[in-house]
Amino acid sequence: MRLLLAVSTAMLVAAPAFADPQAGDTVIHAGTLLDRPGQAPRRNATIVVRAGKVAEVRDGFVAAPTGARLIDLKDRYVLPGLIDSHVHLESDRAGKDGLLASFTEGVPMHAYEAAWNARKTLNAGFTTVRNLGDGSGVTLALRDAIRQGWAVGPRIVDAGMSISTTSGHMDERLGLNDDLREHAGSPENLCDGVESCRHAVRIQIGRGADVIKIATTGGVNSRIGAGLGKQMFDDEAKAIVETAHMYGKKVAVHAHGADGIALALAAGADSIEHGTLMDDADIAAFRKTGAYYVPTLSTVNGYLERIAADPNAYEPAVRAKIDWRISITGKALEKAVPAGVKIAFGTDAGVSKHGRNADEFEWLVKHGLTPMGAIQAATVNAADLLGLKDEVGSIEPGKAADLIAVAGDPLADVKVLKTVGFVMKGGEVFKQED
Numbered sequence: 211m212r213l214l215l216a217v218s219t220a221m222l223v224a225a226p227a228f229a230d231p232q233a234g235d236t237v238i239h240a241g242t243l244l245d246r247p248g249q250a251p252r253r254n255a256t257i258v259v260r261a262g263k264v265a266e267v268r269d270g271f272v273a274a275p276t277g278a279r280l281i282d283l284k285d286r287y288v289l290p291g292l293i294d295s296h297v298h299l300e301s302d303r304a305g306k307d308g309l310l311a312s313f314t315e316g317v318p319m320h321a322y323e324a325a326w327n328a329r330k331t332l333n334a335g336f337t338t339v340r341n342l343g344d345g346s347g348v349t350l351a352l353r354d355a356i357r358q359g360w361a362v363g364p365r366i367v368d369a370g371m372s373i374s375t376t377s378g379h380m381d382e383r384l385g386l387n388d389d390l391r392e393h394a395g396s397p398e399n400l401c402d403g404v405e406s407c408r409h410a411v412r413i414q415i416g417r418g419a420d421v422i423k424i425a426t427t428g429g430v431n432s433r434i435g436a437g438l439g440k441q442m443f444d445d446e447a448k449a450i451v452e453t454a455h456m457y458g459k460k461v462a463v464h465a466h467g468a469d470g471i472a473l474a475l476a477a478g479a480d481s482i483e484h485g486t487l488m489d490d491a492d493i494a495a496f497r498k499t500g501a502y503y504v505p506t507l508s509t510v511n512g513y514l515e516r517i518a519a520d521p522n523a524y525e526p527a528v529r530a531k532i533d534w535r536i537s538i539t540g541k542a543l544e545k546a547v548p549a550g551v552k553i554a555f556g557t558d559a560g561v562s563k564h565g566r567n568a569d570e571f572e573w574l575v576k577h578g579l580t581p582m583g584a585i586q587a588a589t590v591n592a593a594d595l596l597g598l599k600d601e602v603g604s605i606e607p608g609k610a611a612d613l614i615a616v617a618g619d620p621l622a623d624v625k626v627l628k629t630v631g632f633v634m635k636g637g638e639v640f641k642q643e644d
Contacts, residue, residue, distance in 0.1 A: 236281060243255040292588045321346075364635070365612075371417075427470030462483055465483070481503070486535065589604065610635075
């Protein structure tokens with residue numbers, strides 16, 4: 211008898227403790243709910259939001275009490291707010307147009323542009339982003355303004371200024387004449403040698419960076435014809451990663467060439483951005499280290515659109531690299547997916563257009579991911595990469611009430627994620643279409 215009583219008591223303790231919705235809650239009725247990407251969606255479910263967080267997720271449609279707000283999404287497909295792991299909110303312009311803007315517009319204008327791009331990004335259903343570098347610090351300020359409620363936009367994880375070696379991808383003096391180069395001086399984001407690179411990391415941490423972004427190879431948009439191979443020594447990359455990790459910061463690495471990817475992974479990088487020329491040795495290193503791959507395939511859309519509008523939008527040395535990038539896009543992902551490399555969603559928006567981040571889904575599915583895998587990359591995987599898996603990425607009790615709704619089934623056609631009709635971030639509705 212005592213044993214039976216003990217077992218019964220244990221069962222009662224283990225059972226989910228549902229509390230009825232309260233006045234002041236928001237009650238959401240979802241026709242289909244993908245609350246935990248990677249698991250099967252649920253039909254006819256209720257989400258209870260309280261104080262900006264998910265309080266409960268129940269099967270069936272639970273009645274909203276007097277004083278609670280009811281949001282009817284019975285004819286919609288509901289899923290977690292999306293996460294873009296690689297954006298540049300400061301600008302939507304590139305090539306010669308972007309270079310001209312850097313001389314004719316000041317920091318205040320760039321701050322307004324960043325705020326505008328942040329709003330577009332949130333309206334597209336991306337409630338969290340990782341901003342991987344700008345030249346002026348406007349997104350650090352925007353991150354804080356959004357937290358304060360002074361601006362509207364996604365939750366921002368920010369890298370401050372991206373770090374590279376002198377004449378590396380992040381050296382904004384590339385392509386300028388000698389007079390302008392001398393006036394620009396030696397930017398604080400450039401480093402050469404171990405001590406210099408450690409110092410560069412500490413500067414960005416002191417500015418408030420959440421993550422450190424570096425470049426171990428050349429870049430497509432660099433105004434220099436130095437190729438896309440390694441442009442940082444092993445000891446420099448190791449010094450950067452060790453310093454960042456000592457301060458509890460993850461490191462995202464811009465790398466196209468296989469040698470620069472290998473260098474970064476050997477140094478302990480947490481993610482590789484672009485990874486265009488990864489080889490079998492790189493894939494083995496990804497699996498050994500557990501680093502994430504962020505493909506940024508939809509940059510191609512931005513290139514194609516700008517070239518269609520102006521064939522001379524980019525300098526010849528840059529245009530040659532762009533044509534190559536267009537021709538090879540997606541090949542690395544086709545190798546990485548069957549090998550089990552962890553994938554996180556990222557667009558490099560700013561090269562592509564802000565507010566159209568969901569274009570990346572179509573590219574990911576075209577080159578190897580299932581629709582569910584692509585959604586996981588933009589939710590649970592990206593949350594893990596950003597160090598936010600306990601806060602965002604799924605719709606579970608205790609997590610931020612970040613969720614979106616679309617009219618179709620994204621598991622049948624991932625392109626429906628390009629048209630998001632409902633956006634909630636932290637329990638606040640920012641978009642609701644009929």
